[in-house]
Amino acid sequence: MQTSMISDMQRKLWEKQHYKIVGNHSAVKTCGWTKNMIKGEGGCYKLTFYGIMSNQCMQMSTSMSCANRCTFCWRDEKAPVSKEWKWETDDPDFIFEKSKEAHQRLLEGYGGYEKRNKGAFEKSKIIKHVALSLTGEPIMYPRINELIERFHKDGVSTFLVTNAQYPEQIKNLKPITQLYISLDAATKDLLKEVDKPLFLDYWERLNKSLKYMKRKKQRTCIRLTMIKGINMKDAEDYAMMIKKADPDFIEVKAYVFVGASRERLEMDNMPLHEEVVEFSRILNKYLDEYDLASEHIPSRVVLLAKKKFKKNNEWYTWIDFKKFHELALSGKEFSTEDYLLKTPKSFVGISGRGTADYTKERKLAKDIQ
Numbered sequence: 001m002q003t004s005m006i007s008d009m010q011r012k013l014w015e016k017q018h019y020k021i022v023g024n025h026s027a028v029k030t031c032g033w034t035k036n037m038i039k040g041e042g043g044c045y046k047l048t049f050y051g052i053m054s055n056q057c058m059q060m061s062t063s064m065s066c067a068n069r070c071t072f073c074w075r076d077e078k079a080p081v082s083k084e085w086k087w088e089t090d091d092p093d094f095i096f097e098k099s100k101e102a103h104q105r106l107l108e109g110y111g112g113y114e115k116r117n118k119g120a121f122e123k124s125k126i127i128k129h130v131a132l133s134l135t136g137e138p139i140m141y142p143r144i145n146e147l148i149e150r151f152h153k154d155g156v157s158t159f160l161v162t163n164a165q166y167p168e169q170i171k172n173l174k175p176i177t178q179l180y181i182s183l184d185a186a187t188k189d190l191l192k193e194v195d196k197p198l199f200l201d202y203w204e205r206l207n208k209s210l211k212y213m214k215r216k217k218q219r220t221c222i223r224l225t226m227i228k229g230i231n232m233k234d235a236e237d238y239a240m241m242i243k244k245a246d247p248d249f250i251e252v253k254a255y256v257f258v259g260a261s262r263e264r265l266e267m268d269n270m271p272l273h274e275e276v277v278e279f280s281r282i283l284n285k286y287l288d289e290y291d292l293a294s295e296h297i298p299s300r301v302v303l304l305a306k307k308k309f310k311k312n313n314e315w316y317t318w319i320d321f322k323k324f325h326e327l328a329l330s331g332k333e334f335s336t337e338d339y340l341l342k343t344p345k346s347f348v349g350i351s352g353r354g355t356a357d358y359t360k361e362r363k364l365a366k367d368i369q
Helices: 008-016 030-040 044-051 093-112 119-122 144-153 166-172 188-195 202-215 235-245 258-261 272-282 321-330 355-368
Strands: 021-022 027-028 057-061 128-132 158-162 178-182 219-226 249-254 289-296 299-304
Touching: 008 021, 008 093, 008 119, 021 093, 027 093, 030 119, 044 249, 044 299, 057 093, 093 119, 093 144, 144 158, 144 249, 158 249, 158 258, 158 321, 166 202, 166 299, 178 202, 188 202, 202 235, 219 235, 249 272, 258 355, 272 299, 272 355
Parallel strands: 057 128, 128 158, 158 178, 178 219, 219 249
Antiparallel strands: 021 027, 027 057, 249 299, 289 299
8 A cells, every 4th residue: 555645746746836735645725716805806606606705715635636537627647546545544633634724824925915805814714614626536535424524513514526436435425515526528428538537437437426416415516617619518418417416506617727727628618608608508498497596707607506496586505504514413314405595686697797798897996906
């Protein structure tokens, strides 16, 4: 068994990219939206859709290794890949404590930043949310359930994203705040082209994962990363796959031209927000139980939610985090409907504005400053 998942060379490279390596296999990196909110420049789409305070969110992964080499991923070709866990496993309490410490060290510099929002910066010292989605495949970590439980005990909500190549881990996953599956293509051949999976039975693993997601009683979400000219098609086939998982929510999000993905794709592969909206409308035609609930233009993402979350013409896609933690720690069975909050009206609906409109608005705001 190898001790560390991360080689010395890879460690140095990631540290130059402002990652903080934690132990043998985990990492933390400050999300751009966390920085933006501290600077008073707004929060990420998870604030708009679900009520997460971006300045209090930690972005991390419990496994820098992955079983895919997705074309749209910002990871380079030297990042670790593996089908199985073969490294020394760090203790969940160690990951919990050291990740929080690393996150706070990354934010220390904002204490002297003159233009910071002082209130947002002070609140950032208390982590309320963790996005287990930074890189790699977090669900590979053999003690993921223990770590999730540790976060919940500390009042930290958990959002976990998986590429659906580990169905048994999804099946055995304890309740989390929101579980994501990345659905990167609607057909077997295209998924192989886009995700470049290591597993030969990648399609079967995906389909089994979707089946297990359907059994989950807490919040679930399918995320589509749209690469223009490649996987931004086959809406009806996507709908058929989504129905297998029966998620509460669907996020249709543009591929972002960043990191090592720029060596594999072109800027033209990054769709405009209005193109994401149009594809979402087409997809919605094949999904009667859903409706377009919200959007976040800067991130070029649209939220489709089940119509049951719209009550008296008002959406309830936000999360009652206090209620979630009470339920998660109670040991009793509970469901998505038990920890809903009403979404503020300012965060609801599709505006009709596009990427160019947002760019102009940002420029105008900076000129005024």
